[in-house]
Each structure stands twice: as C-alpha cells, then as structure tokens.
Amino acid sequence: MKILVTGVAGFIGFHVAEALLKQGMEVVGIDTLNDYYDPSLKAARLTRLEPYPRFRFLNVDVTDPQALQDLVELHSDLEGVIHLAAQAGVRHSLVDPYSYVTSNVMGQVALLEACRHLKKLTHVVYASSSSVYGRNQTVPFRETDRVERPGSVYAVTKRAAELTSESYAYLYGIPQTGLRFFTVYGPWGRPDMAYYGFARAISEGRPVTLYEGKGLSRDFTYIDDIVRGVLKVLGKPPESGMSRIFNLGGDKPERVTRMIALLEQDLGKRVLVERQPRPVADMESTWASLEKVKEFCGWMPEVSFEEGMKEFCLWFRKYHGV
C-alpha cells in the first residue's frame, strides 16, 4: 500500500512515516522544511527515514496546486493520505497569522483538490487540534461540543480545515477522518513547545516562565500513542462521501508544574521559576473525551506521562549532548 504523508519532516509526520515503513508500506513524504523551528532537526529526522528503500521524499509545498498535481500524476497509485503539514503553534499565530491561513487553509484545499484525481484513494486522515475547542470551559472536550469560540487564528484555521474536509467528502466522495490531537510530546519533538523549551532552559541553567493564576494544565499525549491512533484510524475508512472527527488525547490532564518536576528529575537539575501573566491565546486547560474513538476502534493511550517524559529526556540528552 502506498501512502502520502505530508509534513513528513515534522515531529508527528516523521514518526508516522517511520511506523508505516516498518510495517512494509511505501511512503511518499512531502515537506518544505521551513524554518519555523531549526530546520536541522527536520533534516535529522529525514536522515533517519532515508535508509528505508520504500521511502521517497519530495520538497513540495501543500499550498502549490501545480506541484501537487504533478505529484499525484507521478504517484497515481496512492491509496492513503495522512495530512500533517501545517503551520503549527498557537502563540506564533499572533505574530504571523497569514502563514497559518496559507498553510492550513489553502493547504487543505489544494491537497484535497489533488486528491480528487487519485482513483485508488480510500482514505484521507488529517491533523486537527484541541485548539478548536477554543474558549469552551466544560471538560472533557467532546467532539459534539460547539466549536465557535476560537481563541487564536491557529484554531480558526484548524476548524476551517475540518469544514473543508467535510465539504470535499460530500462533494467528491473522498472518505476522511480528522484527528484532534492534544499536546503531543516525545522524542524528536517540537522545539517551540513548552516541554522542549523548558528542557532546554533547565539543561542550560536558565529560568523558566510559569503563568500566574491557578496554573495551566494540558492533556499531554505521547507520540507512540498518537502514531498507533493514526494508523488504526487509517485502516478503518468511513464510507464514500463521509467525514468524521475524533479526539486523540492522553486522558489525564497534567499541570505544567508537574511537567517541570519530571523534567528536573529526568535531566538531573533544579530550575528557577519566573512568573508572568498568562498570554490571552493560551487555553487554561485541555482534556479530551475519548469515548468516541474508544468505541470506534478501541484506541486508548497507553504511555503514562512519567514514562513518556523519561523517554523524551533520554532522547533530548543524547540529541543535544547534555
């Protein structure tokens, strides 16, 4: 089976592609390797994928309709698409909102336009985000909750992508599943995310910033659980013309203070904490209801926060030589 993975040099895309390759699948991976965070980390991830004979990498922008058209002509036997390319990160969407609209909305439309030409395509699985729950206060967040109060342009673009997929399923029969990921972490993670930034600060002896108030909590989800969820869902496409959405979360919200304590323990260093007001775009807490995905395919997270953080720290120390 041949699968297209977009955002293949990214954190989740890399892990998903590696898992597919290990299962003997053929993977066409695309990415622009942009410099939102250190591109050398993206290059290092690709270096790990290159030895697999069934892996092809192409530097293709998901917002470029012609490049995507060329790609689907060259790989007309693609049977699955896992769309993970995006401009990620809530806070940066206050700095450069345009890049989110381009990559996440135009990207979704251009990719689905190209998918219309894939005759063997059985399923498009794409990344959405817990951010779509926006300023909702009632937890756990359920897929049936209203999602009309986004707290950032990032959230707006992720919801727009979901709606785009819904319409392409209806108009052209492309079966699709959107996965709302909740704070994914682990080895080869994203340096712009708090746990990674805190690990950096701790290892360099710099203070970390905590926000005032009762403290943020996040439903951290370990990368291996996410990969297992993506592959499980990929193998169970909806009928032609249908699209659906599932949460994938850790099922156990953790306070940021707990994350710091684990990092201190696993990196073997104490840290100084500075306090600042909470940025307005940051959600106070996230927590995924997993009833729907559990009922659909039995998926539940398996890796505890303690185990996951330990694995991340082991990788972090090795990769950064600390």
Ligand SMILES: NC(=O)c1ccc[n+]([C@@H]2O[C@H](COP(=O)([O-])OP(=O)(O)OC[C@H]3O[C@@H](n4cnc5c(N)ncnc54)[C@H](O)[C@@H]3O)[C@@H](O)[C@H]2O)c1
């Ligand atoms: N990591 C998380 O906690 C999390 C949470 C919720 C949702 N998500 C979503 O999951 C997906 C993967 O996230 P990630 O954490 O791996 O992020 P990432 O930034 O590591 O990966 C995204 C990749 O997409 C590439 N990319 C960006 N714009 C592109 C474009 N126009 N064309 C081609 N490639 C492009 C980037 O170079 C990057 O390698 C994204 O859609 C993100 O919004 C992630």
